[in-house]
Amino acid sequence: MVFLATGSEPCSYKDSQYSMSIPDYQSTFRPLLCAIENGAEVSFNDALESVCKHFQLTQEEVQERLPSGGQTVIKNRVSWARTYMKKAGLVLAPRGKIQITERGRQALLDCPEKITVKYLKQFQEFREFYTSKRTNTSITSSQQEEESSITPEEQMAEAYKSVLESLSADLLENIQKQTSAFFEQLVVDLMLKMGYGGSREDAGRATQLSADGGIDGVIYEDRLGLDTIYLQAKRWENTVGRPEIQKFAGALQGEGASKGVFITTSNFSKEAKDYANRVSSRIVLIEGHQLAQLMIDYGLGVSTRQTYEIKSVDSDYFNAE
Template sequence: MPIPDYQTLMRPLLARLADGSVHALSDLLQELIAEFGLSPEEIKEKLPSGRQTVISNRVGWAKTYLDKAGLLQTPKRAHYQITDRGLKALEECPNEISNQYLRKFEEFQQFTSLHTENESRDHEQVGESDTTPDEQIAAAFQALNRSLADELLDAVRTASATFFEQVVVDLMLAMGYGGSRKEAGQATQATNDDGIDGIIKEDRLGLDTIYLQAKRWQNTVHRPEIDKFIGSLTRNRARKGVFITTSEFSPGAREAVQNLDMKVVLIDGRQLADLMIEHNLGVTRKETYEVKQLDGDYFSEES
């Protein structure tokens, strides 16, 4: 039989988690291969890039979509467990689980929707037939980056405080701040609240300095923490500050940095992950696709 698409794989994958135990993705892959009776040739068939097998890629995306809809959870890397919502989904969908069913969950809608800043009500769904190929490529690219950002943020949150310090320094250097690596490393120091504090050069010449504070937290950062940071900047007569957290900022915290005589930038966990992707920090290139168009100049016969 042909290799099943990722939507066809979603219910069988979830059903194999129905016992409530934690299962390794590698074991689930082998079980699904056996269930669908794939031939040796089908098992070895690879994507056009040649980097991954088709069945492994499709099982991976089935897992990702179930995860984004809250039907399964990840207790540890590459291991999965069904949730109460997942058990209910098996009851409600005796034959198949599709993207159409998953869209009933807000988390999945947020994952697959492309929102614009000015038109939050208008959105395009990944893979919808009424989108152009260019739009589908762009939507798929954003979906891949959102999934990667989630993985990055999980990795940063579970890393040690020392490694988190390295991430912050490496990111500032990648963005063009901090002077030399030696100077940037000396500018930060570990603190007892699971974060770092320091001063870093705005440029290699040190024409200005930036006060930096970073918190490897799970809980939301509220206004009192930002007020303390602003107070520290004021006492040091600083004009610029960056506050980084692996969690998120409350509305009050964001309001605190408005209309100040100084410039204070807040970077939450999502922005941190996006910046790491943008500056190739902690990520590696997986695929490269070239989208080409007609060269009108080449076909111009005007002398």
């Protein structure tokens, strides 16, 4: 990576307040322009590397990814910076590269500290882009984004996370309203959804035959029945303590079993977790929040109301000879 300089005074890289953390996307506007200020076309990846160096990001920070896992946080933020400044006419972005314009050079003079969305709004092209993607939103919403530290994609991820948290709470609330027998069957259904067991009928008969001795269900680990997993289900609101895990471990030993799954709608005490890690049988503990997430992931007790896709430009298509 190299920093490019012109005959004029180069941009300063010494006064960053984000030296130990990932900067918000608006804070990357000016450093991105500084990385390309000599006017030559620069590959976006080289410019991104310059921004990372400017903020003195650690390797861990450079590799930190969005919740979706599809892109790193810093690349996502610098990509949005490129998009916003391109719409405002501060940069050109031909084929995976980036180049400063005269308007971009003027922005460096106008904004010696930080270039922001508010500054970009003086340009008609940017206002049209910015307004069109906010149809039917309020002025307050627009003002909030001007001060926002996260990109639109990150805002969507945060909103999605909130929806999931609300759905998880609703699932656990509905489970608590059901009978213990319903919950025991739910646990078997979840294991089947996850790919365990042979058939619903086999799992159902196993549940009915083993509803004593600290075991609520039995399911095959695979469709051939080469190994068996014993299940315990506790539809509780209070914390599950060590005595319950001891009872389950004893039941496994009595059956000559080596694997068990203990699922609760609440949580496990530290003592319970420590004990489960020490016993010879392999016992997996699943708490309420994990149970809800698994139900969401495997489509049990939930239905899809709306699907959104986030797409990006396929650079391979446009770079094909």
